[in-house]
Amino acid sequence: MLGLLSWSGCACTARGALQGLVVDVHVTGGVFDPAAYELVARVDGVEIRDNQPAAVNGRTLFLTSFLDDTGGSVEIAFASGAAGPEVVTLELWRGAELVAEQTYTPDYEPAYPSGRWCGSNGTQARDTLEVDLAAL
Numbered sequence: 001m002l003g004l005l006s007w008s009g010c011a012c013t014a015r016g017a018l019q020g021l022v023v024d025v026h027v028t029g030g031v032f033d034p035a036a037y038e039l040v041a042r043v044d045g046v047e048i049r050d051n052q053p054a055a056v057n058g059r060t061l062f063l064t065s066f067l068d069d070t071g072g073s074v075e076i077a078f079a080s081g082a083a084g085p086e087v088v089t090l091e092l093w094r095g096a097e098l099v100a101e102q103t104y105t106p107d108y109e110p111a112y113p114s115g116r117w118c119g120s121n122g123t124q125a126r127d128t129l130e131v132d133l134a135a136l
Contacts, residue, residue, distance in 0.1 A: 028134070034065075041063045041074075043061055085106070090102050
């Protein structure tokens with residue numbers, strides 16, 4: 001008699017990957033109050049602020065941050081998908097004071113939000129922004 005194989009794993013879903021740059025923000029040297037700071041990204045001469053999409057070369061680019069008292073992450077991506085920007089400068093401001101600045105040339109790679117066995121449905125790059133509050 002033939003036995004049946006049982007598999008209890010995850011199935012592939014239609015979940016999409018972010019098509020852009022994810023920057024992990026690491027804060028040291030004190031407690032970070034996200035409400036006191038503002039993130040600004042500059043792409044091809046266009047300034048993009050948190051949750052204020054802007055047109056860059058005919059495509060809509062957005063910046064979304066997820067920050068708490070120790071840091072967090074920032075996503076910079078085109079709304080239309082298909083790879084993120086080639087060069088991004090990310091700035092962290094406290095009022096009129098530039099606190100941190102980093103320019104990125106992302107190396108986009110296939111993203112697998114449901115696991116490699118489900119195939120890639122986008123490209124993503126990841127980098128970091130180091131913020132030392134003690135140095136301010």
